Amino acid sequence: xxxxxxxxxxxxxxxxxxxxxxxxxxxxxxxxxxxxxxxxxxxxxxxxxxxxxxxxxxxxxxxxxxxxxxxxxxxxxxxxxxxxxxxxxxxxxxxxxxxxxxxxxxxxxxxxxxxxxxxxxxxxxxxxxxxxxxxxxxxxxxxxxxxxxxxxxxxxxxxxxxxxxxxxxxxxxxxxxxxxxxxxxxxxxxxxxxxxxxxxxxxxxxxxxxxxxxxxxxxxxxxxxxxxxxxxxxxxxxxxxxxxxxxxxxxxxxxxxxxxxxxxxxxxxxxxxxxxxxxxxxxxxxxxxxxxxxxxxxxxxxxx
Amino acid sequence: xxxxxxxxxxxxxxxxxxxxxxxxxxxxxxxxxxxxxxxxxxxxxxxxxxxxxxxxxxxxxxxxxxxxxxxxxxxxxxxxxxxxxxxxxxxxxxxxxxxxxxxxxxxxxxxxxxxxxxxxxxxxxxxxxxxxxxxxxxxxxxxxxxxxxxxxxxxxxxxxxxxxxxxxxxxxxxxxxxxxxxxxxxxxxxxxxxxxxxxxxxxxxxxxxxxxxxxxxxxxxxxxxxxxxxxxxxxxxxxxxxxxxxxxxxxxxxxxxxxxxxxxxxxxxxxxxxxxxxxxxxxxxxxxxxxxxxxxxxxxxxxxxxxxxxxxxxxxxxxxxxxxxxxxxxxxxxxxxxxxxxx
Numbered sequence: 001x002x003x004x005x006x007x008x009x010x011x012x013x014x015x016x017x018x019x020x021x022x023x024x025x026x027x028x029x030x031x032x033x034x035x036x037x038x039x040x041x042x043x044x045x046x047x048x049x050x051x052x053x054x055x056x057x058x059x060x061x062x063x064x065x066x067x068x069x070x071x072x073x074x075x076x077x078x079x080x081x082x083x084x085x086x087x088x089x090x091x092x093x094x095x096x097x098x099x100x101x102x103x104x105x106x107x108x109x110x111x112x113x114x115x116x117x118x119x120x121x122x123x124x125x126x127x128x129x130x131x132x133x134x135x136x137x138x139x140x141x142x143x144x145x146x147x148x149x150x151x152x153x154x155x156x157x158x159x160x161x162x163x164x165x166x167x168x169x170x171x172x173x174x175x176x177x178x179x180x181x182x183x184x185x186x187x188x189x190x191x192x193x194x195x196x197x198x199x200x201x202x203x204x205x206x207x208x209x210x211x212x213x214x215x216x217x218x219x220x221x222x223x224x225x226x227x228x229x230x231x232x233x234x235x236x237x238x239x240x241x242x243x244x245x246x247x248x249x250x251x252x253x254x255x256x257x258x259x260x261x262x263x264x265x266x267x268x269x270x271x272x273x274x275x276x277x278x279x280x281x282x283x284x285x286x287x288x289x290x291x292x293x294x295x296x297x298x299x300x301x302x303x304x
Numbered sequence: 305x306x307x308x309x310x311x312x313x314x315x316x317x318x319x320x321x322x323x324x325x326x327x328x329x330x331x332x333x334x335x336x337x338x339x340x341x342x343x344x345x346x347x348x349x350x351x352x353x354x355x356x357x358x359x360x361x362x363x364x365x366x367x368x369x370x371x372x373x374x375x376x377x378x379x380x381x382x383x384x385x386x387x388x389x390x391x392x393x394x395x396x397x398x399x400x401x402x403x404x405x406x407x408x409x410x411x412x413x414x415x416x417x418x419x420x421x422x423x424x425x426x427x428x429x430x431x432x433x434x435x436x437x438x439x440x441x442x443x444x445x446x447x448x449x450x451x452x453x454x455x456x457x458x459x460x461x462x463x464x465x466x467x468x469x470x471x472x473x474x475x476x477x478x479x480x481x482x483x484x485x486x487x488x489x490x491x492x493x494x495x496x497x498x499x500x501x502x503x504x505x506x507x508x509x510x511x512x513x514x515x516x517x518x519x520x521x522x523x524x525x526x527x528x529x530x531x532x533x534x535x536x537x538x539x540x541x542x543x544x545x546x547x548x549x550x551x552x553x554x555x556x557x558x559x560x561x562x563x564x565x566x567x568x569x570x571x572x573x574x575x576x577x578x579x580x581x582x583x584x585x586x587x588x589x590x591x592x593x594x595x596x597x598x599x600x601x602x603x604x605x606x607x608x609x610x611x612x613x614x615x616x617x618x619x620x621x622x623x624x625x626x627x628x629x630x631x632x633x634x635x636x637x638x639x640x641x642x643x644x645x646x647x
Contacts, residue, residue: 042537044606047544051588052433053507128429128585131503131558148432148439 052120052153053138059118062140063109070109073249074102074207077304080256081114084201089154090259091193092119092162094203095181095287096170099231102247103208107162108141110254120153122163126228147192154196155266165189165280172229175213179206179295181288187280194276197266199259202283204290207252210301251304255290306333310371312359312402313378314352315341317485318419321517322377323350329521336369338362339378342630352635357390358397363405366413373415373524374406379456381421381449384488384574388448395452396459403463406470417523418460418474419516422533422589424453425476427581433507433539434590437476437531447577464529471529475519478535478589479582481608482513483615488579494616497554498546499575499583501561506586507539512603512611522599532597533589536605542583548606549613556580 049055070076084090094107108119122145128134143149145163153159164170165184173182193200214231221230235243260283264271298304309326313319314337326332327348335350337343340357343350355361365371378398380391399418406413425435430442445451457474464472479489489508492499511519511534519534546553556564556575561584565575591601603611638644 042604042606044604044610045538045540045544046547047541049507049541049544051507051539053505053541125430131501133503135503135505144429144431144433146430146432148434148436152434 049139052141052143053135054120054141055139058136058139059141063112066105066109067113070106070113073247074106074211074252075249075304076106076110076207076252076254078110078114078254078256080258081111083256083258084111084115084117084160085199085259086115086117087158089158089196089198090160090201091150091154091189091196091198092160092201092203093165093189093283093287094162094205095179095208095291096164096166097173097178097205097208098171098212098247099214099233099235100212100245101164101171101208102211103205104162104164106208106252107203107205107254111160117160119160119162122150122161124168124228126168147188147195150192151196154192154198163189165284168228172217172231173214174217175209175215175234178209178213179291181284181291184280184284187276190276190279190283191271194262194264194271195266195268197262199261200279200283201259202257202287202290204255204257204287204294205252206254206291206294206298207250207301210250211247211252213248250301253294253298253304255294257286257290306331307373308332308334308369308371309336309373309375310365310369311335311337311350311375311377312398313339313376314343314350315339316378317344317513318377318516318520319343320345320347321513322375322520323347325517325521326350334369334371336365336371338365342632344628344630346628347635349639352630357394359401359405362401363408366405366408366411370412372412374402374413374417375520375524376402376416376418377520379419379421379453381423381453382488383447383449383576383578384491391448392452395449396455399456399459403459407463407467413470415471415524415527416460416463416473417520418456418472419520420457420460420474420476421453422476422478422535422587423450423578424457425587425589426450427578427585427587429585431585431587434588435533436590437533437593449576449578471527473523473529474531475523475594476531476533476589477516477519478509478511478533478587478591480513480516481510481612483611485513488574488576489582490612492575492579493545493549493551493612495551495573498542498549498551499573500542500546500553500555501558501580501584502555503558504584505541505543506583507541507588508545508582508586508605509535509539509588510605510608511535511601512608515601515603515608518602519594519599526598528597532594533591534594535589535591536601536603536608537591538605539586539588540605540609542586545609548609549616556583558584 048057104121108121112118120141120143123142125144127137128144153161166182167185169182213234215234216232218230235246239246309332311319311323320343323335323337326335337350337352338355343352379395426441428442445454460474561580
């Protein structure tokens with residue numbers, strides 16, 4: 001697979017080294033009407049955190065740190081990357097697995113390095129409540145999964161957005177339930193794609209399940225900590241406390257399926273509930289079938 | 305015939321500023337300012353009427369003066385200014401009396417402008433990054449100020465529905481900063497260290513005090529109706545705001561924050577619960593509706609914070625500017641005595 005190394009992947013450049021202080025007039029000299037928020041073009045800014053909370057410098061740093069893991073630990077392998085649009089918004093949906101899901105960073109980093117397009121990852125509101133985690137998660141491209149946020153990213157900013165319709169039910173499942181897709185929520189992801197007028201691109205991921213398998217779920221600890229699930233993983237049993245943050249080197253294979261487009265016009269106040277649920281179920285079935293196909297071909301968890 | 309304007313809350317920062325701005329407009333014939341407190345800025349021709357805080361004399365004034373425009377600037381959005389009960393009295397009961405007066409038979413009110421706050425959107429971890437004017441709250445209001453403002457807005461809506469011949473406009477202002485205005489955030493940024501909640505770096509949005517007045521005047525001039533968010537472009541992380549103001553951050557614990565702020569308030573450091581929420585989750589509002597209606601901002605969010613920081617640096621060198629003092633007799637003399645020669 002052709003790899004493009006892109007050091008400057010985002011359209012919004014970081015105005016580091018631009019004029020910083022010594023301002024006489026603070027008032028903006030000539031504001032443009034209808035100016036779409038471009039916070040980083042504001043010369044008065046001192047940091048590089050954009051309105052979504054994303055920081056290019058931190059992302060750059062993490063790309064450097066994470067790339068060896070992506071290349072040599074998970075050895076991620078893609079097929080069907082041509083299905084991801086080169087420009088404009090698209091909603092990517094994938095299956096979700098692993099106690100601390102390893103699929104989200106793999107997909108986000110993978111598409112950014114392979115295609116040079118940054119991804120925003122929608123995540124549960126729970127993330128926004130966790131101290132420290134919420135800051136770094138947002139710095140790296142995480143966005144609260146709210147329909148308004150998704151709409152703005154997809155329709156107004158034409159970005160690629162990743163979401164896991166299974167929600168926390170996906171990564172919370174036990175090892176013996178691996179690769180059995182959970183319910184796709186209430187189809188909200190279909191509705192938002194229809195409203196934003198963008199295609200849905202399904203992605204099937206193999207490998208995340210085995211990178212951090214859950215052997216036991218503690219309902220009591222989940223209740224006490226307020227987390228959606230509290231996993232005891234095989235990694236913890238083998239590696240002790242280190243296992244809480246260490247993945248097994250399962251081979252990652254990712255298959256991008258053909259985009260699903262809609263005939264419905266965008267920006268409608270509501271869409272047919274049955275159409276939404278049918279589409280949601282069809283996409284779930286597509287990913288499930290692709291997973292079965294990929295598992296049929298897989299000869300080893302570790303080498304693929 | 306020119307406009308006849310009634311301003312509520314003349315003694316407040318906004319009422320005073322608004323009256324000053326309207327005095328410069330030759331098309332405005334009469335400006336009447338209502339408040340329980342005396343004006344805090346020098347006014348040339350605004351008539352000050354002392355009222356009780358909940359404006360029970362309003363209907364008499366509206367009848368007697370035949371005002372055609374009401375600018376309702378007196379909604380309390382800072383819960384540290386006064387006890388909760390008084391906030392309710394001023395915001396809810398005051399607004400109720402205002403609309404009772406403006407809706408009475410014989411009233412000639414044609415324009416009502418209400419200065420509300422983005423506090424009505426609340427602030428929780430479930431919020432979208434931007435609130436548009438029609439985005440609902442994620443949770444029902446928990447704090448007294450927010451609750452009273454939500455209630456006030458429902459009165460405004462009722463009034464607008466009942467009086468279709470009146471142009472009703474409501475502006476929701478984001479956090480205001482500037483050289484002169486005193487708000488809980490401004491006070492927090494004047495502390496030796498900027499308070500922050502550990503593990504959170506929320507993005508905030510500000511609007512400059514001059515843009516607030518400009519927006520109010522713009523709406524009066526252009527006759528806009530409906531609800532508009534008013535906030536500068538861009539969202540800034542709290543860490544960057546503290547940097548611009550030259551402050552280090554001091555952290556409050558993310559759990560049990562209320563206990564700590566309760567203790568701090570005994571020491572005279574007021575961090576109201578709305579502010580703590582804001583310092584945890586932040587809030588952004590979509591300001592594009594007003595921009596599409598033709599308004600242009602002089603300041604971005606970063607520009608607003610920078611302007612505030614500059615004024616703080618000046619203040620730290622030369623001290624507070626001298627405050628105006630209202631002297632009833634002197635004002636009466638200058639306005640009404642035959643001895644004063646007026647052109």
